[in-house]
Amino acid sequence: xxxxxxxxxxxxxxxxxxxxxxxxxxxxxxxxxxxxxxxxxxxxxxxxxxxxxxxxxxxxxxxxxxxxxxxxxxxxxxxxxxxxxxxxxxxxxxxxxxxxxxxxxxxxxxxx
Amino acid sequence: xxxxxxxxxxxxxxxxxxxxxxxxxxxxxxxxxxxxxxxxxxxxxxxxxxxxxxxxxxxxxxxxxxxxxxxxxxxxxxxxxxxxxxxxxxxxxxxxxxxxxxxxxxxxxxxxx
Numbered sequence: 001x002x003x004x005x006x007x008x009x010x011x012x013x014x015x016x017x018x019x020x021x022x023x024x025x026x027x028x029x030x031x032x033x034x035x036x037x038x039x040x041x042x043x044x045x046x047x048x049x050x051x052x053x054x055x056x057x058x059x060x061x062x063x064x065x066x067x068x069x070x071x072x073x074x075x076x077x078x079x080x081x082x083x084x085x086x087x088x089x090x091x092x093x094x095x096x097x098x099x100x101x102x103x104x105x106x107x108x109x110x111x112x
Numbered sequence: 113x114x115x116x117x118x119x120x121x122x123x124x125x126x127x128x129x130x131x132x133x134x135x136x137x138x139x140x141x142x143x144x145x146x147x148x149x150x151x152x153x154x155x156x157x158x159x160x161x162x163x164x165x166x167x168x169x170x171x172x173x174x175x176x177x178x179x180x181x182x183x184x185x186x187x188x189x190x191x192x193x194x195x196x197x198x199x200x201x202x203x204x205x206x207x208x209x210x211x212x213x214x215x216x217x218x219x220x221x222x223x224x225x
Contacts, residue, residue, distance in 0.1 A: 004155070033213070035213075035215075040217065041217055042116075042118075042201050042203075042215030042216050042217045042218055043156065043201070043213075043215045044215070045212035045213060045214070048212075050209070055209060056209070056211060056212060058212050090155055090156070092155075097209040097211075098144075098205075098207070098209065098211075100146075100158050100161070101158070101213065102158065103148075103155030103156045103157070104155050105153065105154050105155045106155055
């Protein structure tokens with residue numbers, strides 16, 4: 001059974017640019033959640049996708065957007081990058097919206 | 113305002129002794145609580161959970177206690193092992209679909225041999 005994978009591992013962008021992060025959910029999982037973890041903080045919920053629809057969103061601006069594909073993999077897109085967007089971005093998958101979430105290793109984004 | 117608080121940034125324990133990690137929450141709508149463990153360069157790994165209808169849940173060396181009236185939960189690790197050294201996150205959520213998992217800031221546990 002393949003776990004949650006994320007790509008890329010690390011990424012460096014400059015302010016104002018756009019970035020796309022990718023996540024492959026664990027086999028059999030239909031729900032993907034994205035989190036942002038700033039240094040010294042716990043993960044903060046960005047949004048959740050269930051069967052290709054966004055069904056929950058945290059306190060993040062619209063420039064954070066996402067997609068979920070028919071195979072339940074997912075993308076997180078961030079437009080107009082700001083310095084404060086520098087963080088570890090975590091993807092988690094689950095079977096169903098309320099079940100245990102399994103996390104990927106994360107993508108470390110640095111905005112210069 | 114933090115809805116889930118882990119007030120101890122770090123904890124040091126000797127191998128074989130008990131580790132107690134604490135967590136407080138403010139939102140009375142939370143009804144499910146989880147502990148995750150995180151090693152550097154890895155994502156958080158689920159450790160143990162507890163529903164609000166229970167006050168204790170055990171899994172091997174790990175026990176979680178929930179005190180709803182105090183809005184407090186704790187994770188006990190007995191006996192502690194050097195491999196337990198990691199960052200521990202407390203998390204909570206409500207029972208609505210799409211509801212966020214709210215994390216604390218984490219406690220770094222160091223177990224010395």
